[in-house]
Structures are given as structure tokens and as C-alpha cells.
Amino acid sequence: MNFSMLVVKTINELRSELNKIDDSSDVGLVPTMGALHQGHMSLLEKALSENKKVVVSIFVNPTQFNNTEDLEKYPKTLDNDVDLISSISKNIIVFAPAVAEIYHDKVKTKIYDFAGLDKVMEGEFRDNHFNGVGTIVETLFSLVKPKRAYFGEKDFQQLRIIQKLVEIQKIPVEIIGCEIVRENHGLAMSSRNERLSKTIRQNAAFIYETLKIAKYKFGMESVLKVKDWVAKQFDNSADFKLEYFEITDVETLTPAKNKNIDIKYRAFIAVYVEGVRLIDNIAIN
Ligand SMILES: Nc1ncnc2c1ncn2[C@@H]1O[C@H](COP(=O)(O)OP(=O)(O)OP(=O)(O)O)[C@@H](O)[C@H]1O
Numbered sequence: 001m002n003f004s005m006l007v008v009k010t011i012n013e014l015r016s017e018l019n020k021i022d023d024s025s026d027v028g029l030v031p032t033m034g035a036l037h038q039g040h041m042s043l044l045e046k047a048l049s050e051n052k053k054v055v056v057s058i059f060v061n062p063t064q065f066n067n068t069e070d071l072e073k074y075p076k077t078l079d080n081d082v083d084l085i086s087s088i089s090k091n092i093i094v095f096a097p098a099v100a101e102i103y104h105d106k107v108k109t110k111i112y113d114f115a116g117l118d119k120v121m122e123g124e125f126r127d128n129h130f131n132g133v134g135t136i137v138e139t140l141f142s143l144v145k146p147k148r149a150y151f152g153e154k155d156f157q158q159l160r161i162i163q164k165l166v167e168i169q170k171i172p173v174e175i176i177g178c179e180i181v182r183e184n185h186g187l188a189m190s191s192r193n194e195r196l197s198k199t200i201r202q203n204a205a206f207i208y209e210t211l212k213i214a215k216y217k218f219g220m221e222s223v224l225k226v227k228d229w230v231a232k233q234f235d236n237s238a239d240f241k242l243e244y245f246e247i248t249d250v251e252t253l254t255p256a257k258n259k260n261i262d263i264k265y266r267a268f269i270a271v272y273v274e275g276v277r278l279i280d281n282i283a284i285n
């Protein structure tokens with residue numbers, strides 16, 4: 001562990017560190033669940049370049065998990081995370097609270113009206129997931145009061161939900177979306193990739209390859225045909241199980257039935273492999 005790096009575990013410590021900042025109106029926040037990789041680091045680099053001070057939170061938030069095994073097996077590597085963070089800058093506060101510090105004796109989830117953004121894809125397959133994400137992100141916003149907050153497009157639906165959250169709760173923070181960072185062969189970087197065997201991690205490039213071909217096909221074929229083609233690729237795979245493949249407009253995330261040239265679409269995918277759930281997405285027009 002790099003002790004020169006500032007790691008705070010309590011809300012009181014966080015407050016006192018924030019109070020020491022000259023310009024507390026110029027703070028960037030990068031919320032994470034830890035097990036950091038280059039995807040997270042790209043968010044951090046962007047935050048460092050745009051803010052006087054950066055807070056990175058590391059908190060595996062129980063209220064957004066609908067699957068206990070997924071929560072229990074979520075990788076926890078705080079020492080490595082702190083080393084990685086301190087290798088790029090010392091100008092970062094790492095906020096790594098325990099569950100009790102955030103939720104006290106009652107782990108409670110707030111219920112939001114996200115105007116339907118939470119009813120499809122991740123929201124459909126992970127019951128109550130986005131209420132859990134909203135609860136923790138709103139809490140972090142109220143504790144840190146950041147000017148800007150950074151979220152990856154790997155979780156594109158989450159990014160849209162956070163934009164809706166700040167709109168409905170009238171939170172004065174600028175939400176910055178950051179591009180997906182990929183492993184060399186194309187798999188989107190994700191903390192959950194650590195749980196894959198070496199061979200399967202290599203073969204998982206198949207997920208992004210499928211998305212890229214789906215994008216190409218979307219230029220020529222109907223939405224239905226593209227969806228059928230994707231489903232077939234997974235019917236033929238022994239290792240990869242498709243949970244969903246969806247094409248939606250980027251604003252409302254409503255699943256598309258037909259194409260409208262005036263609308264921007266994105267394709268989204270969730271796949272199970274070796275008991276691990278991976279997601280990815282791509283802009284397709
Ligand atoms: N490959 C990536 N490229 C860009 N941003 C990313 C990438 N992976 C994660 N992020 C972003 O980092 C932030 C924290 O994500 P999180 O800690 O859940 O990591 P993760 O790798 O997405 O983990 P997992 O998918 O296994 O939950 C989120 O805003 C997420 O979108």
C-alpha cells in the first residue's frame with residue numbers, strides 16, 4: 001500500500017479533506033466499485049485534466065446487486081487500486097467507506113422515476129439495479145458536491161440514468177461520459193474480466209466482434225434481421241450465453257422496431273460466460 005496517497009474511510013475524514021481544498025467548487029468525482037483497470041484510469045486522467053482536485057470513490061454498493069453470488073465474488077483489490085491511483089497523481093482523494101458508513105444499520109434503496117430508462121436491458125434483467133445505482137450516486141454527490149462527475153460509456157444505460165437522476169433531483173453537477181476502453185483484442189475492459197480463465201478471456205473478443213458485424217449489418221438490413229443474426233451466433237456457441245441483444249435509440253433507450261434515419265441508435269449486449277456476466281455496447285449509425 002502506498003501510504004502517501006490519501007485514503008479516507010469515513011464521511012468525517014472525507015469532509016475534513018474536502019474542507020482543506022482552496023477551491024472546493026472545482027472538484028471532480030469518479031465513482032467506482034474498485035478492482036481498477038485502464039478503463040477506470042481513463043476516467044481518472046480526464047478528471048485530473050479538468051479539475052483542481054479529484055475524488056475517486058471505491059465502494060461495492062450492495063443495493064445495486066440483485067444476485068448475491070455476483071456481489072460476493074466481486075473482486076476487491078484496494079491495495080492494488082491505491083498503488084495504481086498513486087502512480088498517476090497524488091492529487092486524488094480515495095474515498096473507500098465500509099457499507100455501514102454509507103447505509104448505517106439499514107441498507108435501504110430509494111425508488112426513482114427514471115422515465116422508463118430503467119425498464120429495459122440492465123433494468124429488466126437486474127431487478128432494482130438502477131434504484132440502487134441512483135441511491136449510491138446521489139449519496140456520493142451530496143457528500144462530495146463535485147462540479148463534474150465521470151462515467152464510462154461501457155455502462156451506457158447507467159450514464160443515461162445518471163443524466164436523468166441529476167435532472168429529476170436538480171443536482172448541480174456536470175455529467176461527463178467517457179469512451180469505452182478495450183483490451184487489445186477488443187473485449188471491453190471490466191473488473192469482472194478478472195474472473196475469466198485466460199482462454200475464455202481471449203475468446204471473449206467474440207462479443208465485440210459480434211457487435212461490430214451487427215453494426216455493419218444494421219446499415220443494410222432490418223432491426224429484426226440483425227437481432228436474429230446475433231441470436232444465431234450465440235446458438236452456435238458452447239461457452240457464451242446471450243442474455244439480451246437490443247438496438248435502441250440513444251435518448252429514450254426504447255427498443256427499435258424499425259429504422260428512422262433521423263434517430264441515433266446504439267446496440268447493447270449482455271452475455272454470460274463461465275458464470276460471469278459481461279456487457280458491452282456500440283454506436284451503430
Ligand atoms: N472499459 C471501460 N471503459 C470506460 N469506462 C469504464 C470501463 N469499465 C468501467 N468503466 C467505468 O468506470 C466506472 C466504474 O465502473 P465499475 O467500477 O463498475 O467497473 P467495471 O469494470 O464496469 O466493473 P464491472 O463491469 O465488472 O462492474 C463506471 O462509470 C464505468 O462505466
Ligand SMILES: CC(C)(CO)[C@@H](O)C(=O)[O-]
Pocket residue numbers: 031032033059061064133136137155158
Ligand atoms: C456508478 C457506480 C460506482 C455506482 O455504484 C457503479 O455502478 C459503477 O461502478 O459503474
Ligand code: BAL
Pocket residue numbers: 064065155158
Ligand atoms: N459497472 C456497473 C456496475 C454493476 O455492474 O453493478
